[in-house]
Amino acid sequence: MLELDQVWKAYLGKPLLRGISLKVEVGKTACLLGPSGSGKSTLLRIIAGLEIPERGKVLWKGQDLSGIPVHQREFGLMFQDYALFPHRSVYENVAFGLRMQNLPKETIRERALEALNMVNLAGFASRKVTDLSGGEQQRVALARALAPRPRLLMLDEPLGALDRTLRESLLEELRKLLRKTGITAIYVTHDQEEAFFIADQLFLLHDGLVIQQGSPVSLYDCPINPWAARFLGMSNLVEGCVSSLNPLKVSTPIGELTGKIVGKAARLKEQVVVLLKSDIGDWCNRNGFLNQIYGKVIDVVFREHSYRVKLRFKNGQELTFFTSVVLELGQELWIGLPPESVLVYSAEEDALCERSRSSS
Amino acid sequence: MSKRFNFNGAILLWIAPIAFLGLFFFYPLLAVFRVAGEIAITEGFSVDLLERVWKPLGFTVYQAGLSTLITLLIGLPAAYLFARYEFVGKKALRVLILLPFILPTVVVAASFNALLGPRGWINIFLMSILGLESPPMQLLQSLPAIILAHVFYNTTIIIRVVGSAWEQLNPRWEEAASVLGAPPGRVWWEITRPLIQPSILAASLLVFLFDFTSFGVILMLGGPGLATLEVEIYIQALQMLNLPLAGLLSAVQLICTLILMSGYSFFTRQSTLGLIPRLFGEGVRRPHRWKEIVYSWMIVGFLVVLFVTPLAALGFRSITKLDANRGERGEIQAGLTLDYYQELFINRRQSLFYVPPLAAVRNSLIYAGLTAVISLSLGVLTAYALRRSGKISRVIDAFLMLPLGTSAVTLGLGYILVFNRPPIDVRTFPLLVPVAHSLVAFPFVLRTVLPALLSIPGSLRQAAAVMGASPLRVWWEVDRPLLTKAALVGAIFSFTISLGEFGATTFLSRPEFPTMPVAIFRFLAQPGALNYGQAMAMATLLLVICGVSIYLVDKMDR
Numbered sequence: 001m002l003e004l005d006q007v008w009k010a011y012l013g014k015p016l017l018r019g020i021s022l023k024v025e026v027g028k029t030a031c032l033l034g035p036s037g038s039g040k041s042t043l044l045r046i047i048a049g050l051e052i053p054e055r056g057k058v059l060w061k062g063q064d065l066s067g068i069p070v071h072q073r074e075f076g077l078m079f080q081d082y083a084l085f086p087h088r089s090v091y092e093n094v095a096f097g098l099r100m101q102n103l104p105k106e107t108i109r110e111r112a113l114e115a116l117n118m119v120n121l122a123g124f125a126s127r128k129v130t131d132l133s134g135g136e137q138q139r140v141a142l143a144r145a146l147a148p149r150p151r152l153l154m155l156d157e158p159l160g161a162l163d164r165t166l167r168e169s170l171l172e173e174l175r176k177l178l179r180k181t182g183i184t185a186i187y188v189t190h191d192q193e194e195a196f197f198i199a200d201q202l203f204l205l206h207d208g209l210v211i212q213q214g215s216p217v218s219l220y221d222c223p224i225n226p227w228a229a230r231f232l233g234m235s236n237l238v239e240g241c242v243s244s245l246n247p248l249k250v251s252t253p254i255g256e257l258t259g260k261i262v263g264k265a266a267r268l269k270e271q272v273v274v275l276l277k278s279d280i281g282d283w284c285n286r287n288g289f290l291n292q293i294y295g296k297v298i299d300v301v302f303r304e305h306s307y308r309v310k311l312r313f314k315n316g317q318e319l320t321f322f323t324s325v326v327l328e329l330g331q332e333l334w335i336g337l338p339p340e341s342v343l344v345y346s347a348e349e350d351a352l353c354e355r356s357r358s359s360s
Numbered sequence: 361m362s363k364r365f366n367f368n369g370a371i372l373l374w375i376a377p378i379a380f381l382g383l384f385f386f387y388p389l390l391a392v393f394r395v396a397g398e399i400a401i402t403e404g405f406s407v408d409l410l411e412r413v414w415k416p417l418g419f420t421v422y423q424a425g426l427s428t429l430i431t432l433l434i435g436l437p438a439a440y441l442f443a444r445y446e447f448v449g450k451k452a453l454r455v456l457i458l459l460p461f462i463l464p465t466v467v468v469a470a471s472f473n474a475l476l477g478p479r480g481w482i483n484i485f486l487m488s489i490l491g492l493e494s495p496p497m498q499l500l501q502s503l504p505a506i507i508l509a510h511v512f513y514n515t516t517i518i519i520r521v522v523g524s525a526w527e528q529l530n531p532r533w534e535e536a537a538s539v540l541g542a543p544p545g546r547v548w549w550e551i552t553r554p555l556i557q558p559s560i561l562a563a564s565l566l567v568f569l570f571d572f573t574s575f576g577v578i579l580m581l582g583g584p585g586l587a588t589l590e591v592e593i594y595i596q597a598l599q600m601l602n603l604p605l606a607g608l609l610s611a612v613q614l615i616c617t618l619i620l621m622s623g624y625s626f627f628t629r630q631s632t633l634g635l636i637p638r639l640f641g642e643g644v645r646r647p648h649r650w651k652e653i654v655y656s657w658m659i660v661g662f663l664v665v666l667f668v669t670p671l672a673a674l675g676f677r678s679i680t681k682l683d684a685n686r687g688e689r690g691e692i693q694a695g696l697t698l699d700y701y702q703e704l705f706i707n708r709r710q711s712l713f714y715v716p717p718l719a720a721v722r723n724s725l726i727y728a729g730l731t732a733v734i735s736l737s738l739g740v741l742t743a744y745a746l747r748r749s750g751k752i753s754r755v756i757d758a759f760l761m762l763p764l765g766t767s768a769v770t771l772g773l774g775y776i777l778v779f780n781r782p783p784i785d786v787r788t789f790p791l792l793v794p795v796a797h798s799l800v801a802f803p804f805v806l807r808t809v810l811p812a813l814l815s816i817p818g819s820l821r822q823a824a825a826v827m828g829a830s831p832l833r834v835w836w837e838v839d840r841p842l843l844t845k846a847a848l849v850g851a852i853f854s855f856t857i858s859l860g861e862f863g864a865t866t867f868l869s870r871p872e873f874p875t876m877p878v879a880i881f882r883f884l885a886q887p888g889a890l891n892y893g894q895a896m897a898m899a900t901l902l903l904v905i906c907g908v909s910i911y912l913v914d915k916m917d918r
Contacts, residue, residue, distance in 0.1 A: 045535075048535075048539050049539075050535050050538075050539070069538075069543075070535075070538040070539055071538045071539070071540075071541045071542055071543050071544075071547075072541075073539075074541070075539060076539065076540075077535075077536070077539040079532050079535075079536060081530075081532065083530060083532035083533050083535070083536040085533055085536070085537070085551060086533075086555070087554050087555055096537065096540050096542070096550075097540035097541055100540055100541035100542050100546065101541060144536075144540070145540075148540060148541060
C-alpha cells in the first residue's frame with residue numbers, strides 16, 4: 001500500500017504541493033485528477049524518487065522510502081512523452097527494466113515478449129521506436145513499464161498526446177489491462193471523463209491539496225465545493241440567500257429552491273451558491289418535485305442517449321440540463337428538481353476558490 | 361521565370377567567386393601538389409625522404425592526440441556542469457570561455473610566455489623569493505607548454521559541442537532508465553553515453569583537427585625537436601629554402617585534414633539524429649548536495665584560472681617594468697610603466713623594422729578592412745550563386761569549404777611558389793596578404809550569410825514584385841535590410857580573423873609592412889627586456905581590438 005504523508009514541495013519559490021496526504025489500496029487504480037499546473041506530475045515524480053519533497057514522507061507498506069534511490073524502488077513510471085530510448089529497438093526498450101534486474105536471458109526474452117503481447121504489439125519487437133505512431137509508442141511505453149512487474153505503476157497523463165478516437169480505444173484497453181494484471185496503479189490526468197472511466201479511487205487536487213477523495217460516484221454525487229463542481233463539468237451555479245434553515249431553502253433569482261447543504265451548517269440570510277445538477281431525469285414533469293422553476297428553451301443539442309437542453313430564466317441566467325424528452329426551441333416550461341439534486345455551498349468558500357483560481 | 365534564366369543568372373554570379381578562388385586558391389594549391397609530386401618522382405620514396413615526412417607527421421599526430429585527450433578530460437566534466445547545473449556566474453563564464461575562440465595564436469603564445477617564459481610571472485616570482493639571478497624553470501619550448509595552450513584553445517569546443525548535445529538530451533530518458541531500475545553508472549553507460557557519443561566524437565575530431573593544424577602556438581611555444589608538419593613546412597620553405605620538401609609536407613597535411621574534416625561532418629550529421637529539444641530549463645538545477653557543490657566550484661575555479669591567468673599575465677606584464685631585466689644585480693624592483701607602449705611609437709635605428717612598430721597596427725587595420733570587404737563581397741556573391749544553383753549547390757558548397765581544411769601555411773607556400781614574378785609578386789605586391797586572409801575568412805563569412813539569405817522566404821520578394829517593385833528595388837527593399845545583420849557579423853568576423861592571422865602572413869608580409877602578429881612574433885624572438893615588453897604591449901593591444909570586435913558581434917547577434 002502506498003501512502004503519502006503531508007508532502008510539501010515548492011516550485012520556483014511558490015508552494016506547489018501544500019501537504020498532500022493520501023493512501024492507495026493494493027490492487028486498485030487511484031486517479032489523481034486536477035487542472036494542469038496543479039502539481040500532479042510533480043507528485044508522481046516524488047513518489048518515483050525523481051524529486052525530493054521539502055517536507056513529508058512517501059511510505060510503501062509502512063516503510064519510509066526517503067532513503068531509497070529511484071532505481072531501487074521497484075516502481076514503474078510511464079512518462080507523458082513516453083521517453084522511449086531513441087537508440088534502442090522496441091524490444092530493447094521493453095527489456096531494459098528486466099535486464100536491470102539481472103534476470104537470465106531467456107526469462108528476459110519471455111517476459112519482454114509477453115509484455116509486448118499484452119499491449120498487442122507482438123510483431124513490433126525489432127522495430128525502431130522512432131518509426132512508431134503515437135499510439136504505438138504509447139503501448140511500447142506501457143509494455144516497458146509493465147514488463148519488470150513493478151509494485152506500483154504510475155501513469156502520467158498517458159493519453160494526453162493522442163487524438164480523441166485513439167484515446168477512447170486505448171483507455172478501454174488500459175482499463176482492461178489494469179484490471180487483468182491487478183497491479184496497483186496511480187493514474188494522473190486532468191480529464192474528468194478519463195478519471196471517472198478508469199479510477200477505483202479518485203483524488204481531486206486543487207491548490208496543492210487533495211480537496212476531495214472517494215469513488216467516482218461519490219465525487220460526482222457531491223462535489224465538495226463549487227470549484228470542484230465546475231472542474232467536474234457541472235456549471236449550473238446560481239447565487240442565492242438562505243431563507244429558511246429546516247428544511248433548507250434558498251431564495252434565488254430563478255425561484256426558491258430546497259436543497260441540502262454541503263460543508264458546514266448554513267446560517268440564515270447567508271449568501272450561498274447553489275448547484276443544480278443536470279442529470280438526465282424526468283424533470284419535465286413538475287409534479288412531485290419540491291423545486292419548480294420556469295424557463296425557456298433556447299438550445300437543444302442531440303447527444304447519443306439524450307438531449308442537452310439550455311434553458312434561459314427570467315433573470316437572463318442560462319442553465320443546462322439533460323433529458324430524453326424532445327423539446328421545442330422557444331418553448332417555455334416548468335421543470336422540477338428533487339432536493340438531492342440541489343446542493344448549497346457557502347458563498348465565502350466559492351469566493352476563496354475564485355480568488356485562488358485567478359491568482360494561479 | 362524560366363529555368364534558363366536562373367541558370368544564366370547563376371553563371372553570371374559564379375564568375376567572380378570562381379575566378380577569385382581559382383587564381384588565389386586552387387592555382388597555388390595545385391602548385392604545391394606539383395612540387396610535391398616532382399620531389400616524389402625525382403627522389404622516389406627514399407628512406408631519407410620518408411623519414412623527413414614521417415618524423416614531423418608522427419609528432420603532429422602525437423601532440424594532437426595527447427592535447428585532444430587532455431582537452432577531453434577537462435572539457436567533459438565542464439560540459440556536464442554547463443548542461444545540467446544552474447550556478448552563479450554561468451552567463452559570465454559562458455562569455456569567458458568564448459574568449460579563446462577569437463584570440464590570435466600570437467596573443468595566446470605571448471600570454472603563455474608572460475606566464476611561463478623566462479621573463480614570465482612564475483619565473484619572476486621564483487627568482488624573487490629564492491633570490492636567484494636567472495630564471496629557474498624552463499617551461500617554454502616544451503611539449504607541456506604546447507599542450508597547455510591547446511587545452512586553453514579547445515576546451516571551449518568540447519564544452520560548447522558536447523554541452524549543448526547534453527543539454528538537449530531529454531532528461532526523461534535518464535529518469536525512465538533509473539525508474540526501470542538502472543543505477544546511475546548504468547544510466548550513464550546505457551543511455552547518456554550512447555546518445556551523446558556522436559557529439560563527443562565530433563568535438564574530439566574538431567579539436568584534433570585544430571591541434572593537428574596548429575602553427576603559431578607550436579612555432580612560438582615549442583622548440584627544437586618539437587616541429588609539427590606546419591612548423592616543418594615553415595622551416596623548410598623559409599629557412600632551408602627547400603620548397604619541394606615543404607610542398608610534399610603540405611600535400612600530406614592537406615590529405616590528413618581532409619580525412620579529419622569528412623570524419624567530423626559525418627559525426628556531426630549523426631549527432632543531430634534523434635535528439636528532441638526539451639523545454640527551456642528542464643533538467644537544469646542548482647547544485648545542492650555537497651558533492652555537487654564541490655564539483656561545480658572546482659570546475660568553475662579551474663576554468664577561470666585556465667582562461668583568465670594567461671591573459672591577465674599578459675596584460676599586467678605589458679605594464680610592469682622589472683629592473684632586474686636590465687641586468688642590474690640585487691633585488692628585483694617592480695613598478696608600473698607605460699614605457700613599452702610609448703616605445704611602440706618610436707622608430708629606433710636598431711629597430712626590427714624600417715618603420716615604427718605602431719605602423720604594424722595601421723597595417724593590420726588596413727589589411728583587416730580590405731579582408732572584410734573582399735571576403736564579404738565574395739561571400740555574398742557566392743551565397744546568391746548557391747541559392748540559384750539548385751541541386752548541385754550542395755556539391756559546390758562542400759567544395760567551397762575546402763579553404764577551411766587548407767592550412768594557412770600551405771596557402772602561403774602556394775603563393776610563394778606561384779606569385780614570384782610580375783605582375784603579382786609576393787615581394788612587391790602587399791595586397792596578397794588581405795587576399796590570403798580573405799580566403800581563410802571566406803568559409804566563415806559564407807556560413808554566416810548563406811543561412812540568412814536562405815531564410816528569406818521567396819514569397820516576400822514575390823509580394824514586393826507584385827506590388828510593383830523592380831528586381832533591383834526588390835533587392836534593395838527586401839534582401840538588403842534582411843541581410844544587413846548577417847553581413848555585418850560576417851564582416852567583423854573576417855576583420856578579426858585577418859587581425860590575428862599568422863600562418864599565411866609569415867610567408868607573405870614584407871619587413872616594411874609588418875602586421876601586429878608578425879611584429880609580436882619578431883619582438884618575442886629578439887633578446888632584451890625592451891623587445892619583450894613591446895611584444896607584451898602589442899599583444900595586449902591586439903587582444904583588446906579582438907575583444908572589442910567580438911563584443912560587437914555578440915551584441916548584434918542578440
